[in-house]
Amino acid sequence: MAHDAAMGQSEAHYTTTGLDHRKILMWVFLASDCLFFGALISTYMVYRSNVPTGPGPEIFDIPYTSVSAFVLLMSSLTMVLALAALQRGNSRQARIWLLATALLGAVFLGGQYYEFTTFVEVHGLTLTTSVFGTSFFVLTGFHGTHVAIGVFMLLTLVGASMMGRLQPQHHLTVELVGLYWHFVDIVWIVIFTVVYLIPSGPSV
Amino acid sequence: MAMLMGVLARPTGTTGIWSWLTTIDHKRIGTLYLVTAFFFFIVAGIEAILMRLQLAVPDSTLISANVFSQLFTMHALTMIFLAIMPLSVAFFNWIVPLQIGARDVAFPRLNALSYWVFLFGAIILNLGWFTMTAPAAGWFAYANLTNNTFSPSAGMDFYVLGLLVLGTSSLLGAFNFVVTIINLRAPGMSLMRMPIFTWMAFITSFLLALAMPVITIGLIELGFDRFFGTNFFVFELGGDVLLWQHLFWVFGHPEVYILILPAMGIISEILPTFSRKPLFGFPVVVFSGLTIAFLGWSVWAHHMFAAGLGPVPDAVFATTTMAIAIPTGVKVFNWLATLWGGNIQLKTPMYFAIGFIALFTIGGLSGMTHAAAPSDLQQTDTYYIVAHIHYVLFGGSIMAILGGIFYWFPKMTGRMMNEYQGKWSFWLVFIGMNMTFGPMHYLGLVGMPRRNFTFPEGMGWDVWNLVASLSVLFMIFGIGLFVVNALRSARSGEVAGDDPWDARTLEWAMSSPPPHYNFAEIPVVHGRDALWEQKYPEEGHETPRPVPAGAADHEDDERHDIHMPSPSYFPLIVALGIFALGITLLLYRTSEPLGIAAGAIGLILLLWGSYGWIFEPPD
Numbered sequence A: 001m002a003h004d005a006a007m008g009q010s011e012a013h014y015t016t017t018g019l020d021h022r023k024i025l026m027w028v029f030l031a032s033d034c035l036f037f038g039a040l041i042s043t044y045m046v047y048r049s050n051v052p053t054g055p056g057p058e059i060f061d062i063p064y065t066s067v068s069a070f071v072l073l074m075s076s077l078t079m080v081l082a083l084a085a086l087q088r089g090n091s092r093q094a095r096i097w098l099l100a101t102a103l104l105g106a107v108f109l110g111g112q113y114y115e116f117t118t119f120v121e122v123h124g125l126t127l128t129t130s131v132f133g134t135s136f137f138v139l140t141g142f143h144g145t146h147v148a149i150g151v152f153m154l155l156t157l158v159g160a161s162m163m164g165r166l167q168p169q170h171h172l173t174v175e176l177v178g179l180y181w182h183f184v185d186i187v188w189i190v191i192f193t194v195v196y197l198i199p200s201g202p203s204v
Numbered sequence B: 001m002a003m004l005m006g007v008l009a010r011p012t013g014t015t016g017i018w019s020w021l022t023t024i025d026h027k028r029i030g031t032l033y034l035v036t037a038f039f040f041f042i043v044a045g046i047e048a049i050l051m052r053l054q055l056a057v058p059d060s061t062l063i064s065a066n067v068f069s070q071l072f073t074m075h076a077l078t079m080i081f082l083a084i085m086p087l088s089v090a091f092f093n094w095i096v097p098l099q100i101g102a103r104d105v106a107f108p109r110l111n112a113l114s115y116w117v118f119l120f121g122a123i124i125l126n127l128g129w130f131t132m133t134a135p136a137a138g139w140f141a142y143a144n145l146t147n148n149t150f151s152p153s154a155g156m157d158f159y160v161l162g163l164l165v166l167g168t169s170s171l172l173g174a175f176n177f178v179v180t181i182i183n184l185r186a187p188g189m190s191l192m193r194m195p196i197f198t199w200m201a202f203i204t205s206f207l208l209a210l211a212m213p214v215i216t217i218g219l220i221e222l223g224f225d226r227f228f229g230t231n232f233f234v235f236e237l238g239g240d241v242l243l244w245q246h247l248f249w250v251f252g253h254p255e256v257y258i259l260i261l262p263a264m265g266i267i268s269e270i271l272p273t274f275s276r277k278p279l280f281g282f283p284v285v286v287f288s289g290l291t292i293a294f295l296g297w298s299v300w301a302h303h304m305f306a307a308g309l310g311p312v313p314d315a316v317f318a319t320t321t322m323a324i325a326i327p328t329g330v331k332v333f334n335w336l337a338t339l340w341g342g343n344i345q346l347k348t349p350m351y352f353a354i355g356f357i358a359l360f361t362i363g364g365l366s367g368m369t370h371a372a373a374p375s376d377l378q379q380t381d382t383y384y385i386v387a388h389i390h391y392v393l394f395g396g397s398i399m400a401i402l403g404g405i406f407y408w409f410p411k412m413t414g415r416m417m418n419e420y421q422g423k424w425s426f427w428l429v430f431i432g433m434n435m436t437f438g439p440m441h442y443l444g445l446v447g448m449p450r451r452n453f454t455f456p457e458g459m460g461w462d463v464w465n466l467v468a469s470l471s472v473l474f475m476i477f478g479i480g481l482f483v484v485n486a487l488r489s490a491r492s493g494e495v496a497g498d499d500p501w502d503a504r505t506l507e508w509a510m511s512s513p514p515p516h517y518n519f520a521e522i523p524v525v526h527g528r529d530a531l532w533e534q535k536y537p538e539e540g541h542e543t544p545r546p547v548p549a550g551a552a553d554h555e556d557d558e559r560h561d562i563h564m565p566s567p568s569y570f571p572l573i574v575a576l577g578i579f580a581l582g583i584t585l586l587l588y589r590t591s592e593p594l595g596i597a598a599g600a601i602g603l604i605l606l607l608w609g610s611y612g613w614i615f616e617p618p619d
Helices: A002-012 A021-047 A062-088 A091-123 A131-162 A168-197 B016-021 B026-055 B065-099 B108-130 B155-183 B196-228 B241-275 B282-298 B300-307 B311-339 B348-371 B373-379 B383-413 B419-445 B462-492 B530-535 B557-561 B570-590 B592-615
Strands: none
Touching: A021 A131, A021 A168, A021 B155, A021 B196, A021 B241, A062 A091, A062 A168, A091 A131, A091 A168, A131 A168, A131 B196, B026 B065, B026 B108, B026 B383, B026 B462, B065 B108, B065 B155, B065 B196, B065 B241, B065 B383, B108 B155, B108 B570, B155 B196, B155 B570, B196 B241, B196 B282, B196 B570, B241 B282, B241 B300, B241 B311, B241 B348, B241 B383, B282 B311, B300 B311, B300 B373, B311 B348, B311 B373, B348 B373, B348 B383, B348 B419, B373 B419, B383 B419, B383 B462, B419 B462, B570 B592
């Protein structure tokens, strides 16, 4: 039986490209996710200057959102450090950087919560005020959901690490979560640019 | 953590209902897909029969307008999402791992999850029949007919949630097959040595992975409008109803190729086998498939010529649409050239394949007449369009799928289907399909509008409608005979042997039905048509060929010790979680506590299932 198991092991590791299945799976998923965001960002761009009632893009607080964008970008750095630490064989350091990444992600989510609350309570922009509100909240909310799922995965990794189940040989798992995390960051750069930085043209 | 999550021991049974509920074997999952999808094919057929009964005579009052709308909407949704797509996926499951020399797909449990999510999505989509409030806004569901004002019944809720769940299934399946085909090919099987059906599965999986997200976002936006009062498609508050059409057809046109490329792959296997020649211009067939898939993204607005986009977009999309006929035509000529000079054996699968070429070409030609925007304006919303799509999807996809079932049936069951009955079912379906859908070209050109529940007398439409309705009988008998043939042959058909058609690709190298591990030894591939090369080495080729895997030694019982992963409960648990989440909003509308309960159960099942999945021991 031991022989069988060893055989199964060696064959499970044979792949045509030499890459792990899971890594290709993550790349294909991210390609697919691009189209999710692509469709949502297109919707926002169609609707952004269409504000028949209620407040429009003038309520954006660009300095505030820039800070939270910076926080999210920094979390990509800590993610890289976490993976590098694990690949060096330093599980403890990897755990610290993973926790830092999760915390930075949580800070970003907190910032989004505060931003949404301000828009609703101070400016009166809700999900149903206008197509601008609808498409803004659904786009940024969809991204926030991605960040939340990422934080969840990072905390799972931290938990696994505390129980000693995240060893250097599991670096691929961290790398995959990292791929997802960097993707969510890159999408935020696009959303931040399209939604906040580019001024909307005259209403058509 | 594993203890906390209550990981279940992996089930071990190989017979009985539990073995089917927990199976992760690609062949069994393929069978599940095949049986389920064929069931829904018959359901969609019954919906079509009811519509033809209503349209047999003018001013008929058999079926009300409302029910008729539900019938044509559900007929299209069922045929597309619950019959043709999953029938293609059934072949992906059964055939792709065998053709590329793999023991299973890359992610066997994910594969099981795709099936269960598909089944639950199909159930959600069909829930409306229990209250006679099925979706009734057409499968394209144009805004703003779909909002709460104009579709107050729960029909569109079933549409949104059912398609979201089905989309999840399609995406998971597509990811799995992309990875499988990239990463599990046998040594020596370069991309250009890959069998053509696997190539088309590969391209289709990419199309699915990239097209499903677009409709998913459209559905999420529509769902937000219906459930949370947002304004995506509310005209008064700035919503743009054309946005739905764009999102829908950006998905919808690649979807057309998702439906036809696997069928093209099937007949590209059948034609060389029964012509006893290699597929003519293999690389060209591959590249024309890629070109079709690529151009398929640039033609969506030809569905919207009547929406008034303006002359420039109309001209652009008319041009791209005409361009896509080029690679399609290339394929047709390659198939003809494959037949040319071949030693043609007219077995039943060959009938279906040749029938495909003829009918698909007719459908393609009528498609070209919609490419010209001015001519399309005359045809939009008439029966001419109905005729076109049935020639490409029934004459194309369904003919190829029936041929594919007949062709691979011996591999799947170990027994042959009956040739005599097979030819009868071909002729009945072929005649019935032409006499039902052929007259619709004429009806459409003389102005009969589609999607109307009845038509007045004296328009000159009576005769051909009656002909179309009566001819459905041919198809009923043809498909009925096919089902009877399959069921009887599975039990008492002639024993097939490993390679009954003297075929070319690796799936025929092993016993029929294949052992659960597929290949005793992973084969080494030295050329295209790997099995053919091994059976008939070219003259002057001195190097000895390795014995095809399993061909020589499958009687050898010592092979049963090959280790395959055990079945698992978790795909079913996760799928049940997705199902509960899928019906949460539906229930919430009728009773809040019930909805909250369903949501909570769904989340618990999803989380438990996911963690159990991750921490499940490998065997």
